[in-house]
Amino acid sequence: MKRTLPLLLILALVVVFAYLFATKGVISAPTELRPLGKFYLEKCMIGGDFAAGSPEAVTSILWDYRGLDTLFETSVFFLAIIGSLMLFSFKVKEVVREQELTLVVRSVTKIAAVMILAVSASIALHGHLTPGGGFQGGSALAVAPLLVLVAFSRKILETSGLSLKRAIVIRSLGLMGILLTALLPLTLGGYIMQNLPIFPKYIADQLTSGSLIFYNVFEYLAVGAGFTAVFLLISIPEKNFVEEEK
């Protein structure tokens, strides 16, 4: 409670200065597109159809125009996860969980985890059509095992098939997919990470935006499983839970 006064003071200062700035017109709100943003928007939507095969400008920039940037960003992210996997490769002593969470929490978690899986898959698979994408979907996916970890236990996650090893394998498969999708155009006479003439824009009359959907799906798997691996590492295994379940 001792911090209430400073916080209220800061709030009051912000309100007063916001009013002063608004009346004086110090901070102007942007109403026009910047030239670079306009350039990208025009280039994404140009020429009778979509230049990158996707009606979504952000994903087009992310995996097509600035694709190499995203590729190396992904590699930095996974180097960090590999680093943490290495740093944390020691035995944690098991603890006894004194109290279980209530039935309400566990039932809600069961429903919510399934719904999170569905929503995250939708975010990732529609990444080339609507706002969203592989990374956003993957981070949403990782919330489901995190909820199960907190509401139930690490053992339950492992006995139901999501062990640390399996998470790392799924992550590696996703990364391998991204790498193969990036290198495949080279073998077909294109450039690295080339999108459209190499990959088909439509598959079975569905707009799949060339390589964008592959990147999104692989990134979804890699990020989701990578985060799950880190959560599994951070969590502490419980001693008594499995016996109680039986």
Place this chain on the structure above:
Amino acid sequence: MSLFELFLWSFVVLALVATVLISLYGIAKRPNLVKKLIALTILGDTANLFVILFGYRLIYPVAPPVLAQWSESGVKELLRKAVDPLPQALVITAIVIGMAVNIFIAFLIIQAHRLYRSVDTREIAKYGGE
């Protein structure tokens, strides 16, 4: 643009500036390493929000940079009301890199705790780098 809109916009910008200042205070003054890390994540997220804000347009109606059905007039309409897609694409990169750095720092803190049995910088400083 009405005074109220400008006030709200200034309020958001100033609130973000205040958040940056508070997080800088947290990074500099808190002795607890975990609290330093929390302040650092707040700083990073605020910076990302700033970048998103620069790409926003204070107009009505405002649209995401998505064009569902291609047409000549549709592109013109989109350019009239869509937000800037570039900051959003850059922020995704920034978030991922920030997350990588945060994971790394979190594990450094765990390592410090394993070595010194404390996450308090004053306690760790007593060891004098040993």
